[in-house]
Amino acid sequence: MPRFISPLVLALVGTILFGDGAYIHAKAWLAQVLLERAFDHSVATGQPFKPWSWADTWPVARIEVKRIGASAIVLEGTSGQALAFGPGHIHQTVDAGERGVAVYAAHRDTHFRFLRDVATGDVIDVTRSDGKRFRYRADASSVVHFDASGIDPTTHGFELVLATCWPFDSVTSGPERYILHATLIGTDG
Amino acid sequence: MSNCDAVDSNEHPWLGRVVKVGLFLLAQSIAVLLVSFVALLVSFAPGWSATTEQASLLQPGDAKSGSLLLKEDSAYTEAIRLGIDVDITVSGPTLRTRVTQIFRNPTKDWVEATYVYPLAADGAVDTLKMVVGDRVIVGDIKARQQARAIYEQARRNGQRAALTEQERPNIFTNSVANIGPGETVLVQIEYQEPVHQSGNEYSLRVPLVVGPRYNPAPIVQSVDFRKDGSGWGATHSDPVPDRDRISPPVLDPANNAPINPTSITVHLKAGFALGEVKSHHHNVKIASPDNATRVVTLADGNVPADRDFELTWKPTAEKAPSVGLFREHVGDADYLLAFVTPPAAEQTTQKPLPREVLFVIDNSGSMGGTSIEQAKASLLYALGRLQPNDRFNVIRFDDTMDVLFPTPVPADTTHVSEATSFVSALQARGGTEMVPAMRAALTDKLGDTNTVRQIVFLTDGAIGNEQQLFETITAMRGRSRIFMVGIGSAPNTYLMTRASELGRGAFTHIGSVEQVDERMRGLFAKLENPAVTGLTAKFSEAKVDVTPAIIPDIYRDEPLVLAAKLDKLAGSLEIKGRVGDRPWSVTLPLQNAAEGKGLSKLWARRKIGDAEVARTLREMTPEDTDKTILALALDHQIVTRLTSLVAVDKTPSRPEGQPLKVSELPINLPAGWDFAKVFGERPQLTPTQLRERRADAGQPAARRPAPVTPDAIRLPKTATSAALKMIAGLIMIVLALILFVFNRRQRLLTDVA
Numbered sequence: 048m049p050r051f052i053s054p055l056v057l058a059l060v061g062t063i064l065f066g067d068g069a070y071i072h073a074k075a076w077l078a079q080v081l082l083e084r085a086f087d088h089s090v091a092t093g094q095p096f097k098p099w100s101w102a103d104t105w106p107v108a109r110i111e112v113k114r115i116g117a118s119a120i121v122l123e124g125t126s127g128q129a130l131a132f133g134p135g136h137i138h139q140t141v142d143a144g145e146r147g148v149a150v151y152a153a154h155r156d157t158h159f160r161f162l163r164d165v166a167t168g169d170v171i172d173v174t175r176s177d178g179k180r181f182r183y184r185a186d187a188s189s190v191v192h193f194d195a196s197g198i199d200p201t202t203h204g205f206e207l208v209l210a211t212c213w214p215f216d217s218v219t220s221g222p223e224r225y226i227l228h229a230t231l232i233g234t235d236g
Numbered sequence: 237m238s239n240c241d242a243v244d245s246n247e248h249p250w251l252g253r254v255v256k257v258g259l260f261l262l263a264q265s266i267a268v269l270l271v272s273f274v275a276l277l278v279s280f281a282p283g284w285s286a287t288t289e290q291a292s293l294l295q296p297g298d299a300k301s302g303s304l305l306l307k308e309d310s311a312y313t314e315a316i317r318l319g320i321d322v323d324i325t326v327s328g329p330t331l332r333t334r335v336t337q338i339f340r341n342p343t344k345d346w347v348e349a350t351y352v353y354p355l356a357a358d359g360a361v362d363t364l365k366m367v368v369g370d371r372v373i374v375g376d377i378k379a380r381q382q383a384r385a386i387y388e389q390a391r392r393n394g395q396r397a398a399l400t401e402q403e404r405p406n407i408f409t410n411s412v413a414n415i416g417p418g419e420t421v422l423v424q425i426e427y428q429e430p431v432h433q434s435g436n437e438y439s440l441r442v443p444l445v446v447g448p449r450y451n452p453a454p455i456v457q458s459v460d461f462r463k464d465g466s467g468w469g470a471t472h473s474d475p476v477p478d479r480d481r482i483s484p485p486v487l488d489p490a491n492n493a494p495i496n497p498t499s500i501t502v503h504l505k506a507g508f509a510l511g512e513v514k515s516h517h518h519n520v521k522i523a524s525p526d527n528a529t530r531v532v533t534l535a536d537g538n539v540p541a542d543r544d545f546e547l548t549w550k551p552t553a554e555k556a557p558s559v560g561l562f563r564e565h566v567g568d569a570d571y572l573l574a575f576v577t578p579p580a581a582e583q584t585t586q587k588p589l590p591r592e593v594l595f596v597i598d599n600s601g602s603m604g605g606t607s608i609e610q611a612k613a614s615l616l617y618a619l620g621r622l623q624p625n626d627r628f629n630v631i632r633f634d635d636t637m638d639v640l641f642p643t644p645v646p647a648d649t650t651h652v653s654e655a656t657s658f659v660s661a662l663q664a665r666g667g668t669e670m671v672p673a674m675r676a677a678l679t680d681k682l683g684d685t686n687t688v689r690q691i692v693f694l695t696d697g698a699i700g701n702e703q704q705l706f707e708t709i710t711a712m713r714g715r716s717r718i719f720m721v722g723i724g725s726a727p728n729t730y731l732m733t734r735a736s737e738l739g740r741g742a743f744t745h746i747g748s749v750e751q752v753d754e755r756m757r758g759l760f761a762k763l764e765n766p767a768v769t770g771l772t773a774k775f776s777e778a779k780v781d782v783t784p785a786i787i788p789d790i791y792r793d794e795p796l797v798l799a800a801k802l803d804k805l806a807g808s809l810e811i812k813g814r815v816g817d818r819p820w821s822v823t824l825p826l827q828n829a830a831e832g833k834g835l836s837k838l839w840a841r842r843k844i845g846d847a848e849v850a851r852t853l854r855e856m857t858p859e860d861t862d863k864t865i866l867a868l869a870l871d872h873q874i875v876t877r878l879t880s881l882v883a884v885d886k887t888p889s890r891p892e893g894q895p896l897k898v899s900e901l902p903i904n905l906p907a908g909w910d911f912a913k914v915f916g917e918r919p920q921l922t923p924t925q926l927r928e929r930r931a932d933a934g935q936p937a938a939r940r941p942a943p944v945t946p947d948a949i950r951l952p953k954t955a956t957s958a959a960l961k962m963i964a965g966l967i968m969i970v971l972a973l974i975l976f977v978f979n980r981r982q983r984l985l986t987d988v989a
Contacts, residue, residue, distance in 0.1 A: 051979065058972035065965025071958035125952040135952065154954050193951045212955035218963065220955035 071131070075157040078132035082106050082120035089176040104129045107136050108143055109174040110151065110209070117161035121151050134158050134209075140198075143173040144181040144234065148198055148206040155225070159211040162227055171229050173207065183207045183229035193224050205231035318351060320498040320541055322442055328507040329431055329562050329573055330834055331440055333359070336424045341415040345897045346890045348391065348413045352484040353541075354443035357406040357730035359427035360834070360841035360874040364881035366398040366412070367422035375400065375883035377873045379866065383880035387411065394890030398423050400881040403481050404702065405845075406730035407446055408875070414890045425881070428834035428841075433575060434758065435793030438506065439548040441745070444498055444541040447602060447726045447906045448486050450668035451476040451700035476700035497538035500545055504530040507830075509552040516546040517725065517747055527552075542906055543725035546747060561824055562832030563805060570778075570805045571835040576822060577795040578768040578815055591763070592627045592644050592687045594677045594716075595619075597662065598695035598723075600634040604664035607724035610746050611694045614721060615659050617756045618692060622647035627687070630655050633673035634666030643681050668699050671708050678712040685715070690763055691739070694721040697728030705731070706852045709738045717741040719759060726906035738852065742791045762791035766816035773798055777807030778826070783842040785850075799839040805829070840872035 078098070085098035086106040095105040108121040125135035134153030141147035153159035165171070171183045190213050191197055198208055206228065213225035319338040324331055335355075341347050355361065364375030375398065378386065383399060390397035391413035398421075399411045408425075415421050432439045504513065509527045519535035532547060551557070560575035597615050599608060615630075622628055626647045630640040640658050645651045677691045697720075699705070709718065718739025720732040723746055736743040744759045746752055771787040782800045790796050796811065805826050812821040847864045850856040856864075862878060869879040890896065 051976070054972040054975035054979065057968050057975065061965045061968025061970075061972060063965070064961045064968065068958040068960070068962030068965060071956050071961075130952065130954065131956075137952070150951075152952050152954050154956050156956055156959055159954070191951075193953070196951050210951045210954065212953070217955070218957075218960040220953055220957075224951045224954070226951070 072157060074131055075133075075154070079120060079158070082122070082133055086120050086176065090174070090178045093177060095176065098132075102132075104132075104135075105176075106133070107176050108151075109172075110134065111172040111174070112161065112165055112169055113172065114169055115161055115164045117164070119153065119158045119161075125152050130154060143175055143207060144179060144205065144231070146203065146205060148202050148204075148208055149173075150198060150208045150210060152210040155211040155213070155215050159209065160215070162209060162211055162225065163215045165209075165227060170232075171207065171209075180235050181205075181231055182233040182235070184232045185227055185229045187228040189226055189228075191224055191226055193222050196224065196226065198226070207231070318349075318496050319538075320444075320496055322444075322498060322500045322545070324440065324442065324500070324502045326431060326440065326502065326504045326506065327833055328505070328830070329560055329575060329832055330838065331429050331431055332426060332834060333429065333442065334424060334426045336422055337410060338420060338422055339412050339415055340420045341417060343897075344417045346417065346894055347415045347897045348411065349415060350409060350411045350484075352403070352407065352409050352446055352481075354406050354446045354726070355408055355427060356429045356441060356443065357733055358838075358841060358845070359429040360837040360872070361400065361402075361408065361425055361427040361881070362834075362837055362873045362875070363424070363426035364398060364400045364883050365422075365424040366396065366883040366885065367424065368396055368419075368885055371885065373398075373883045373885050375881040377870060377875070377879055377881055379870075380878050380880045383882040386882050386884060387413065390414075390884040391896070394888040394892060394894075396421065396885040396889055398883045400425055400875055402875050402877050402880070403478065404730055405734075405848075405877075406443065406728070409481065414896060416889055428837045430573070430797060430838055433577070433795045433797075435577075436550050437548050438550070439546065440502070441547075441729070442500065442545040443726060443729065444544060445726050445906050446484070447696060447698045447724070447728065449476075449698050449700040449728075450600065450602060478700075496541040498541045499538050500532075500534050502530075502532040502547055504532060504547075504549060506530075506549060506551070508557065511550040511552040513547070513549045516548065516751065517543050518545055520547075544727075544747065546745070559822070559824065561809075561826070561829040562835060563826070563829035564832050564835040565805075566836040569836075570802045571839050572798075572800045572802060572805075572809075572826065572829060573832055573835045573838060574798045574800075574809060574824065575795045576798075576811055576824075577793070578790055578813065578820060580765070580792055590623075590625045590627070590687050592682060592684065592689045593618075593622065593763070594629050594631065594644065594689075594691045596631045596633070596673055596677050596691060596693045596695075597659065598634070598668060598670070598673075599632050599662045599664050599666075600668040600698075601665050602668060602696055602698040603723065606749065607696055608662065608664040610749050610752060611721075611723045612659055612662060613749055613752045614694055614723070614746055614756050616656060617752060618760070619652050619655055619659070621756075621760050622652060624648060627682070628655070630658060631673055631676055632658075632662055633669060634664075635669045636666065637669070637673050637676065639676055668695075670695065670699050671701070671704050674705060674708050675712060678709070678714065678716055680714050680716065689714075689716045690741070691716055691718045692721060692759070692763075693718060693735070694723055696724040696726075697722060697731035699728070699731070702728075702731050702734070703852070706734060706738055709735060710853050713739055719743065719763065721746060721755075721759065724906065734849070737788060738849065740789055742794060758793065761793065765792040767791050768796075768813050768815050768820065771796060771811065771813035773800075774810045774812070775800070775802070775807060775826075776810065778802040778804050781843075783839060783846050785846050799835065799842050801836075801839055802826075837872055837874055840868045840874060843868050844874075844876055 081098040085096045086109055088096045089106060097105050104122045104124050104126075106120045107123045109118065110121060111118045119134050121134045121136050122129045122132060123136055123138060125137050129135045130153060134151045136142075137150040137152060140150040143149040155162070165185055167185050167187065169185045171185060173181045173183065175181070189197075196210070207230070209227045209229070210224050212220060213223040215225070319340070321336040321338070323334045323336070333356075335353075337351060337353075339349050339351075341349075362377075366373045366375070373396075380401065383401075387397050387399040394414055396415070397413045401409045401411075403409055410423055410425070412421055412423055429440070432441070500518070504510070506528055510524075510530060513522055513530050513532065515532065518539060520532050521535050523531040525531065530549070558577040558579075562573045564571045595615055595618060597611055599611075603611060619628075624647060627644040628647050628651075629644040632638050640655060641651070674693070677693070680689060716739070718736055719741040720736045720739075720743035722729065722732045722743060725747060727745065729745075732743040732745075742759075742762050744755050746755050768790040771790065773782055773787060780800045780802050782798060784798075787796065787798070790813075808826060809824045810821060811824075812819070814820065844865050847856065847861045847868075851858055851861040865876055866878050869876040875881055
């Protein structure tokens with residue numbers, strides 16, 4: 048039946064492509080499950096704990112926005128590998144809760160999809176791997192070019208920036224980034 | 237009932253097709269899930285990730301051409317190795333230093349190396365040689381831009397090239413392009429420098445490392461209004477516009493063995509019978525071929541380049557010669573170098589004027605470790621030397637500042653002990669905002685002209701905005717005199733000399749706690765004894781160009797050093813001045829001058845220094861200054877901020893198309909410095925990256941890698957291709973379905989027919 052061959056090939060290629068895309072989401076989702084476990088372990092032991100044995104990064108913080116029920120585990124570093132599994136902490140910047148600005152970046156279509164729903168005034172909770180919790184309040188958002196972020200790493204305030212690609216619904220990548228700026232309002236634990 | 241079913245199915249033949257299509261869709265979606273999970277299980281490998289890292293690592297300036305890559309791993313083990321050999325020949329009043337830098341490339345790539353290194357602030361760099369294999373290529377002096385263009389051209393053409401540029405009068409950069417895999421390239425520079433004299437002691441100093449500088453952030457803009465009163469002006473936003481050029485990567489001594497091994501040899505021909513010869517910070521072996529000659533070598537072979545080398549020597553006679561006169565004939569002119577030590581004034585019958593002394597101590601992070609101990613010990617010594625009728629105050633600064641007393645107070649027991657405990661409690665931390673502290677010290681609150689106002693400023697001078705400090709001194713010096721005390725193993729000598737010159741004072745180096753007593757005693761001799769003032773120099777016959785143009789006051793034990801260019805060597809030189817309140821004069825017949833070496837270069841170097849000072853004092857416009865400097869530098873073949881030496885090997889070596897990597901050679905932290913105190917507070921500024929760059933044939937001339945400025949946090953690429961792939965996949969599946977259904981219907985139709 049030669050006339051079945053072309054739809055079958057088409058279906059197969061389509062399936063593989065779709066699977067590849069779904070795989071990115073599946074990996075992002077599954078990694079977060081593993082990371083959640085590793086992070087809880089880190090908080091309990093106070094030691095960095097790798098989520099799987101061959102990982103080249105480790106969880107450093109948990110970001111939560113309670114109002115919209117969003118949560119993600121942040122990894123150290125922003126290499127492509129780390130970003131596939133979770134938001135990354137740009138490592139020239141300080142840790143959350145310290146003087147300066149902590150910058151976390153993640154993919155717009157996976158872990159930081161929720162950023163579009165975060166409004167000015169929302170409370171962002173960041174739990175560090177040493178168990179300390181910091182409460183930030185979102186106070187500004189802007190769209191910038193990737194190499195002119197306008198983020199001042201030497202700021203004297205206690206600040207947090209969450210960054211992802213812009214626009215959210217685009218399917219191709221571009222030079223623009225969406226950044227959500229927040230300032231520390233409280234510490235507990 | 238089964239019949240009925242059969243009838244039903246026969247009556248609605250399309251219903252079965254719908255069921256079939258539904259089943260197919262179900263199978264399809266199961267297949268999709270299966271494939272995706274198989275993929276997930278089979279390989280969790282990072283390679284599958286749809287995002288790439290490179291976009292985030294492009295330097296901002298080069299992002300468009302996409303050629304520059306920044307590598308952030310600590311790959312120094314694979315980087316260029318550097319060895320340094322310093323060979324110094326002292327002949328009487330001058331010394332010539334030959335610095336050989338050996339760049340060895342152990343990697344498999346073609347490499348461009350840059351190394352930032354210090355030289356003596358008053359040295360005149362006049363020779364650059366590059367040795368490749370058995371060929372020696374001698375560098376030419378060129379205007380800086382032109383030299384840079386020649387170097388870039390050679391770099392692109394794959395030719396070996398070397399470039400020596402001045403970043404500060406005491407900081408230079410050597411760039412070497414196209415060092416082949418496994419190859420060794422020698423770069424040799426030579427400079428001329430006068431020997432330093434203080435009282436009975438002669439000295440030379442070889443700086444071996446540039447201490448990391450504090451570069452104030454461009455927060456406050458200053459405004460320069462045009463002089464024509466039109467109301468238009470320009471803002472200066474960055475106090476250190478070339479911050480990236482003077483900030484090489486620094487290795488943390490806790491994590492890295494010291495690098496850049498250095499060997500030092502000094503051939504000392506003093507011209508008189510030698511007494512004590514001493515190296516202050518290195519163990520040395522001293523050989524004595526005859527009584528006026530010594531050969532000094534390092535006892536332990538090589539040392540890491542992490543502190544200044546300091547050598548002092550004294551004559552056997554009780555007193556050093558008080559006069560020295562040397563000449564050199566170059567071209568159609570004669571050059572003269574004169575050293576005259578005025579007699580020490582006997583204590584005059586009248587009581588010395590009471591003094592107002594302001595002590596300023598730098599307790600910034602760069603002073604951490606042994607430096608702060610030396611500074612505190614020096615200041616405590618100074619407090620102990622105050623007389624009851626003196627007035628004093630203490631200012632400490634890092635990026636903040638404290639003035640101990642609101643106004644200068646009498647040096648009675650209560651105040652001195654209060655100051656002593658204030659100083660003892662100081663700790664080194666923070667940045668180095670030197671300008672506000674200098675401003676506070678120069679603010680003359682008492683305005684009492686019956687006293688002598690002296691500022692004793694203790695610092696390592698590890699700042700990048702020297703020019704701002706000089707301008708502050710010039711604008712506010714009034715009747716104050718500034719005495720700089722350079723602290724630590726690698727102080728910024730250029731800052732010390734120029735600041736004390738502009739402040740009409742003197743400067744002293746303290747390189748270790750053991751030197752505190754001796755050096756501070758020398759400083760106090762200068763502070764407590766009247767200076768030799770109103771100095772003039774007059775040549776009886778020759779037409780001359782003398783430097784320094786305005787002769788500064790001379791403090792106790794210091795010689796007056798004059799350099800002059802004469803049309804003929806005839807007549808005499810008469811120097812007049814006042815020692816304390818008594819007139820003094822001395823006449824030197826020029827015929828008696830001895831032959832010296834490289835005096836013309838020293839004269840030119842000092843003329844250039846004069847021009848820079850005149851610019852700071854606003855006696856010369858920047859344009860005129862530049863013109864003067866450029867003419868002098870090209871005439872006398874010396875490196876300045878406007879001229880560079882460039883050497884190009886004419887035979888191309890790097891095959892076309894082979895990439896070239898850039899390696900910025902790291903330096904040691906100066907000995908006694910505390911890495912955490914300097915860098916710890918701002919980890920994001922630690923410049924430990926190795927920069928790499930690929931030079932493609934035909935790529936437009938690229939400057940050095942753009943600096944990673946603090947405000948350039950580049951955000952990584954944060955979009956996956958998941959949506960794109962899934963949409964494309966779905967479209968294909970739908971297409972396949974349509975084709976399938978269409979095909980099936982066609983077949984059914986043919987079956988029916």
